[in-house]
Amino acid sequence: MTTTPDLLAPLARFTTLAGALSEPKGFGDASLRRRREGDIELLGGIPDDTALPVHELLAATERVLTGTRSGPAAFQYSQSAGLDELRSWIAAREGVPASRVIITNGGFHGLSLAVLSLVERGGLVAVDNPIFPLFLRALELSDGRTLPVRVGPAGLDVDELEEKLRAGARPTALYTVPDFHNPSQGTLSTADRVRLVELAERYGFVIFADNPYRELRFRGEAVDAGVFSTSDQVVHVNTFSKTLGPGLRLGWVVASERIAKQLVTLRNRQDSHTSTLEQRIVIDLLTHDPQWFDRTLTRARDLYRERADVVVDALDERLGGLIESVRPEGGFFLWPRITDPSIDPVALYAAAAERGATYQQGEFFASSGRREFADHLRLAYGNHTPETLREFVDRLGSAVDSVR
Amino acid sequence: MTTTPDLLAPLARFTTLAGALSEPKGFGDASLRRRREGDIELLGGIPDDTALPVHELLAATERVLTGTRSGPAAFQYSQSAGLDELRSWIAAREGVPASRVIITNGGFHGLSLAVLSLVERGGLVAVDNPIFPLFLRALELSDGRTLPVRVGPAGLDVDELEEKLRAGARPTALYTVPDFHNPSQGTLSTADRVRLVELAERYGFVIFADNPYRELRFRGEAVDAGVFSTSDQVVHVNTFSKTLGPGLRLGWVVASERIAKQLVTLRNRQDSHTSTLEQRIVIDLLTHDPQWFDRTLTRARDLYRERADVVVDALDERLGGLIESVRPEGGFFLWPRITDPSIDPVALYAAAAERGATYQQGEFFASSGRREFADHLRLAYGNHTPETLREFVDRLGSAVDSVR
Known part of the structure; x- marks a missing residue:
């Protein structure tokens, strides 16, 4: 604990941290947009509900709370x-x-x-x-x-x-x-x-x-x-x-x-x-079961591979030559690129949202302070079923049609 | 995000926060002392194990994880x-x-x-x-x-x-x-x-x-x-x-x-x-049961009142005239004062620790930077049974006898 004043503090760019923290804007501030019933949101790196250990965690809780070692x-x-x-x-x-x-x-x-x-x-x-x-x-x-x-x-x-x-x-x-x-x-x-x-x-x-x-x-x-x-x-x-x-x-x-x-x-x-x-x-x-975590990961990987492939296949089929994707090797994200110069990314985003298909716009991910990556979409496919993902691509396809 | 340098940062007292954070010392760093089997530690504001809702929390977890609204x-x-x-x-x-x-x-x-x-x-x-x-x-x-x-x-x-x-x-x-x-x-x-x-x-x-x-x-x-x-x-x-x-x-x-x-x-x-x-x-x-929390508080208050009274009564009986206490109205702490000038607080702390009775020394609580409150003890009675608390006071009494 200091007992002498930090004489420079009043001269710093921000005297309290509150001043240095930005206001919500764009990415990560989902509350900024109105969500509508039936919207398909490919927005975040969210695991699928079916991949989460709900019942196993309840059993673990019971062992922890009734166990002699714990309680x-x-x-x-x-x-x-x-x-x-x-x-x-x-x-x-x-x-x-x-x-x-x-x-x-x-x-x-x-x-x-x-x-x-x-x-x-x-x-x-x-x-x-x-x-x-x-x-x-x-x-x-x-x-x-x-x-x-x-x-x-x-x-x-x-x-x-x-x-x-x-x-x-x-x-x-x-x-x-x-x-x-x-x-x-x-x-x-x-x-x-x-x-x-x-x-x-x-x-x-x-x-x-x-x-x-x-x-x-x-x-x-x-x-x-x-x-x-x-x-x-x-x-x-x-x-x-x-x-x-x-x-x-x-x-x-x-x-x-x-x-x-x-x-x-x-x-x-x-x-x-x-x-x-x-x-x-x-x-x-x-x-409790030393193999459980790895078994869980194996199941999760199978689940997310199928979903990644569904999105890539549907995009290739519906929008090949207009939007190009690289097949992911893991994780939750696809980063397709709009290759047709007649498609305006901002108009596409609006048209897709209009049709109930939302994603993150590439430009939100620039760290340069410049407008970059506007020709990219970030699609987070982890927490949607194959059927929903195909429906998303259908809606996106309809949006592409509307803006070309 | 700023893109211009904070020119004053290098002149500040600490360039990284790590430099401003103190090393562990005294209060709150229990790991600094060796704990021995049988020690009675009246050290922290810790609720009693018996006052914690172990079984109720398990039931709540089951409802949360199996409920249709949650899972x-x-x-x-x-x-x-x-x-x-x-x-x-x-x-x-x-x-x-x-x-x-x-x-x-x-x-x-x-x-x-x-x-x-x-x-x-x-x-x-x-x-x-x-x-x-x-x-x-x-x-x-x-x-x-x-x-x-x-x-x-x-x-x-x-x-x-x-x-x-x-x-x-x-x-x-x-x-x-x-x-x-x-x-x-x-x-x-x-x-x-x-x-x-x-x-x-x-x-x-x-x-x-x-x-x-x-x-x-x-x-x-x-x-x-x-x-x-x-x-x-x-x-x-x-x-x-x-x-x-x-x-x-x-x-x-x-x-x-x-x-x-x-x-x-x-x-x-x-x-x-x-x-x-x-x-x-x-x-x-x-x-789940709207009266449950208040019933739990009532039971906890009864528990802690009894413990506070046990310590005060035992101190008055064993050390009256040497160490004075005020009966608490709530919470977990007693702040007795050593009133006999022949008792050296530092020697008392050592003698009590020697006998397996530890507490926080009053001087740790000064915010003035000066040595103050050395004539006080902080006794945290919440997480010990009446029997243990009486044994603590016996050991403290023996320690007082040894240093007068």
Whole structure:
């Protein structure tokens, strides 16, 4: 606690944090638009209801609350870093010591802790372009500046990043989604991960690797997920949101012991710890039947592969030559591109919404401050049945017809 | 998002927040001491295991997860401000519109949001002296300075605060525990609450009223809990931690609509929202049988009254004339004072710990930076049986004998 005034505080750009935080606009502010009965919304990275462990979680809750080892203990305070048993289960899966794992309230919380703790005020952060826009909101916590780096079909363009670093850019951190990129589908290769980590170590920035979709690869070859654990310069952010359900708000961070300790110190000044009850229930769920989680993932991958294929096939069939897609290898997002120059993206969005088919417009994902990616659509197919997805493409097709 | 550098950032006292956060020391860092088998720890504001709704919560979970209205919805994203049904239940009890209630991960989270959002960097905050020391940790989020205000047998000394304001002090906020003060037991009178609110409005500061023990009055006359809802200058922080269990991390804030919106904006950049599952379970618990919560409170009050009386009676009997106590009217804390000058508080603490009786030393609660309150002990009696509490006092008595 300081007892001397910070004389510069009144001169800072924002005296209170409230001033630095933006008003709701566009992406992520679903409440800004009126939803109508029968609308089909391909808006968010939301897992399907049928993939969520409703009955298994009830059984786990019963074991936790009636068990001799637990009961009331599930209602009491616990450690800020998370319960040892949950940290250990995750650590074993990640191939790191449990001391490098901390439990968070979902993946976004891990990003938020990393930004607030590690990015200096006004600090420069290299970011995906296109980007998951909510990261830019988290970055407001440190009033951070962005250095956009192009994301291509194979994830972050490490060449472009290296050029910027060689030209003198000195970011504090870099933000990227390495697996099944949000919004643009690509996955960073193992070789590029290794290069990225080398750059981070050479130029002294921290990689915020945001990896919520990582467990949902449904085709293609796995990349080496362990690369990010080899360096103290990586904060690897993960979550159960896409596998067990986002409403649980349960995620984790893998980081160096030094950074993990800093994040826990910050957490001690926030909400202290993630719900003991929920952590105990999820530990039971993951360990009661040791094969259960992997079986659940297998089922989920099958489900999302079918849905991805339904959308791609329907788009190719109905709108081939006008809108082009790349078949996803995992995750929840398709990032089709309007290839027919006679289609105005803004008019298309309006015509599709008119027909009850809504999606995120590509331009919301630019981190450059310029109008980019307007020729892209982000379609989130995870939480709709094949029938609904086909109906969505029919409506989109009708909208395309109406604006050409 | 800013695209121009904050030129002053490199000159600030701390470039990253990590630098501003203190290392663990003393209070609240239980891991710093070795716990031995058989130790009796009267350390924290912890509810008793027997007062927690273990079986009722299991039944509620079953209803939530098998119910037609809910099921998988409990696993999905929800609003940052909290679920409408829970906000409405709390709002009805508080006598405010639901738009003034936001759900948090416990009371401390509400304080943390308020500090980060409303206190400018290096800002001055008037605080209880003695104080709940963890608030000082939360205040580090804004690198805040403290203006200590004496807390007496009837809570915050509003006269002293008014003097300081008249003398020119201009705090951004004031932090106090109005009911069953932590650590010093007192409760602020209705008349003093009204005066405090008037001062906040006249001098333009925000009151952070931290009220976790408020529902646990077990004797004496209730004060008017509604005073704090009458002003836009109050952030009234509450929690289910002491009634349903701290491990749930479930609390709420009552604030003006403007401040509530600011806190939600910040929350959107943190962990997005409190667990949907847990909110739904607690809504069910509170509404399935509308009398259940009040019956639970009645039982809890009886439990804690008995325990408070056991400690006071045992202290009076064993250590009368050496250590003096005031009979508590509610909450979890006794703040006895060592009245015999031959007893050295530091030696007593060591001798008691040696005998397996630990408590918080009064000096940890000073917010003045000076050594104060060393002649006080904070005894947290909530989570120990009468037998254990009597044994604690026996050990303390033996320790007193050994150091006189």
